[in-house]
Amino acid sequence: MSPTPRRISTSTAVLPADGRRQNLSLVLQTLRRLGPTSRAQLAREVGVTKVTMSDLVAELIGEGRVRDVGTAEQAGPGKPATLVDLDRSGLLTLAVDLSVPARLQAAVVDVTGTVLHREERAAAVDAGQGRGLDPAVVVELVRSVLATAQHPVLGIGIGTPGLVAPDGTVRTAPNLGWTDVALRELVAEATGVPVLVTNDSDAATQAELSTSPASQDMVLVQVGRGVGCGVVSGGRLVRGAHHAAGEIGHVTVGTDGGETCSCGRAGCLETWLSVPRLRAALDAGDDPAAADSVAEVGGHRLAVALAPLVAALDLSEVVLAGPAALLEPVVPVVARSLADRLLPSLDTPLTVRLATSPEDIVLRGAAALVLWDRLGVV
Amino acid sequence: MSPTPRRISTSTAVLPADGRRQNLSLVLQTLRRLGPTSRAQLAREVGVTKVTMSDLVAELIGEGRVRDVGTAEQAGPGKPATLVDLDRSGLLTLAVDLSVPARLQAAVVDVTGTVLHREERAAAVDAGQGRGLDPAVVVELVRSVLATAQHPVLGIGIGTPGLVAPDGTVRTAPNLGWTDVALRELVAEATGVPVLVTNDSDAATQAELSTSPASQDMVLVQVGRGVGCGVVSGGRLVRGAHHAAGEIGHVTVGTDGGETCSCGRAGCLETWLSVPRLRAALDAGDDPAAADSVAEVGGHRLAVALAPLVAALDLSEVVLAGPAALLEPVVPVVARSLADRLLPSLDTPLTVRLATSPEDIVLRGAAALVLWDRLGVV
C-alpha cells in the first residue's frame, strides 16, 4: 500500500477529454518551469510517450500558445533537439491591484510575471463619510490599460481587499467602502474579457507560490493598513468555508487584553501590528529603540497568532509581505517567538522570511491566478 | 470565467486508464452514499451515460465489489430499476487502534463502518523506564483478528499516536515508547496484506468526515492524555510539510505563562486541557464548581489556540472528540470564547460540537482511510 496509486481529485466523472486538457496544461506548466525544451524532454517530464507529446505540442502550437524556437546545440550524441517554448505574446494578462486606494494599479503582465505596461489612478476613499471607491474608476482604468495591450489578453485578474464571493462580487471591503459590488460583472461587461476577482492577500500568496514553488505548506502574511494572510496547504491556496480564509486581522491575540480596535473589540492582531503603527514608531522619534520595541511587540504578537496555525498545518515557511524596510526587523522576532512556542521540527526547521519580490506582488499574483484559471498553468 | 473549467489536480499526466479508475471509485462512493441504486440513477449522479455506467458496474460486479440486489418497486411509469449495491462482504478492512496502550484494539470493519468482530490487548508502557510497547503484540493481535475474518480483507489500517512517516514508519510516539518503528513493514510482512499506518487523530478526523460529509472545512480536536487535532480544509485532510499536521498539544497558549509541561516549556495546550486534568477535577471533590472551573479554563485556552486557525482557514466546524461526559461542558465554553475572539461570519456561524459517534472513532477512521487508499471511496 505504500506506493499509493495515482489518485485524481474530482467529484465528477473524468472523461478522456478532461485528461487531455490536463495534459495540455501540464505541458504549459512544464514549459513555464523549464523554458525552451525539446519534445522528448517534455515527454519525460510529463510522463507520456514522445508520440503523444508531439501531438500535444502540435495542438498548442496550433492554438498559438507555444512556438518553435529553433534547434538546440547538440550536447552529446544523437540528433539535436528542436526546442519549443511558451509564446509569451500569446499569454498576456491584465492585472489589477486595488489594495491601496490611493494608488490603484493596472498592468499588462506577461507569462513570466513581467509588467509590460502600467497605469495608476489615485482615489480618495473615506468610508466613514460613506464615500466609497467608484467602481467606474476601476472600469476606466482597466479599459485604458487594455487599449495598450499589443495582443489579446487571456483574462483580467483583480486583486482587491475585502471578502470576495465565488461569483466575483466583493461582499465587503471596508478599505474601499464597498458592500456587494458586482465587480466581475461590471468589468466583464465593459470589456468582454473574462474576469477573475480575488482577495489581494490570496493574489500575493499565489505570486509567492509561483515564484518559489518549493514551499507547499506556507503562510504569507501581508501587512498593510491591516493584516491579512494567504495559506497554502499541500500546494493549494486555502479558500475556506465562506471564501473568507486569511482574514486574521481581527483575531484576538493573547490573553492579556490590548488596545481597542476599530472593530470594537480589544487585542486584535491589527492593533499590535500594522504598517501605520510601524511607520509611526519609525518616524516619531530619533530613538531607534522605540521603533525596535514596536517591531518587537508586533512580531511577537504575530508569532502568538501564527503558532497554532503553523503547528496544526505543519507549515514549513512563514513569509512576510509589505514594506521591506518596516518588516525587516520584524522577521527575526517572529522567528524567535515561534521557536519559543513550538516543538522544534524533526526535519527541516521552520523558515521565516520576507517575500522574495514584494514589488507588484498583488499584480503578479492576480496575473498568475488568471493563468491558472484559464490554462491550468501554475 | 465564472464557470471555472473542470480542473483535475495532479502533477503527472492523466491517462484514460486513470480516468477510468477515478470513475470506478466514484461509482463506489456514490453507492456508499445512496445505498442500493439503479444504473440509470448512478449514471446521472456520476455524470456519465447509461451505457458507460452499465460498463463500469459490470466491471465492479466482476471484481466482486458490487452486486445485484434485485428489482426496485416501480415508483412511476417506465421499466422498474434493477438495483445494485456495494458488496459489503467484499469490502472488509482490518482496523487497529493503538491510541490507548492499556486497550489496544483491532477489529474487522465493514464498508459502513460497522465493527463485525473485535479483540483487545492490554499493554503496560512506561516510556520513562525505557519500556515501550512491543510491536510483536500488535502483530499478534492483528493476526488473531485477521483469522476471524469471513472474507479476505482489503487492507489493514492502523491508527497510532505519534508522528508517522509516509512509508508507514512511526517516527516518534512517546505514549508507546516508540522511535522509528517500521510498523507498516512489520505487519505487512507478517500478514501479506497491504497496510496503512496513520496518526490516530487523522484517523478520527477521517471517521468524522466520512459520517458527516457536510463540513468541508473543519478541525477535530482529540482530547486524551494529550491533545491532537486533524484539520480538514477544502474537504481534504491536511498532511503538512513533514507529515506532522495536527500536533498542537505543545503549542504555547496565551501570553501569561502557565504550568510547566513535560516537554519542558510552560503554557502548552496540554497543560491546560487533557483528560487526566478534566477527570481529576471531576473526581477530586464533590464541588461541581471545581470541575466547571477546569472545563472553563481548558475550553477557553483551546479557543485561544483555535481562533487563529479558524480565522485563517475560515473553518465552519470545530469538533471535539474524547470522553463525552468530560467534554460536554467544554463545548459551550469553546463556542463562547471563539465568538469573543473572532469576527462573526457573514453567512453560517461557526459550529462547535462533540463528535457524532465517539465510540470506535479511531477504528472507523482507520478503516475509512484504507477504503480511501485502496478504492478511492470517501
Add this chain to the structure above:
DNA sequence: TTGGTTAGTAAAGAGTACTAACTAAAGATC
C-alpha cells in the same frame, strides 16, 4: 565508413466514453 545514440514521425492497436437505436416493462390514455 560503420556503429551507437537521441529526436521526432508514422501506422496500427487497445482502451474509454460517446451517440443512436434498440428491447423490456411499467403506467397512462383512448
Add this chain to the structure above:
DNA sequence: GATCTTTAGTTAGTACTCTTTACTAACCAA
C-alpha cells in the same frame, strides 16, 4: 383491451486518447 408514453438497460458503431512498434533524421565516436 389496444395503444401511447416513460423509464431502464443493452447493442452497435464512432470518436478520441494514448500506446506500442517501427521507422527516418541527425549527430558523435571509432
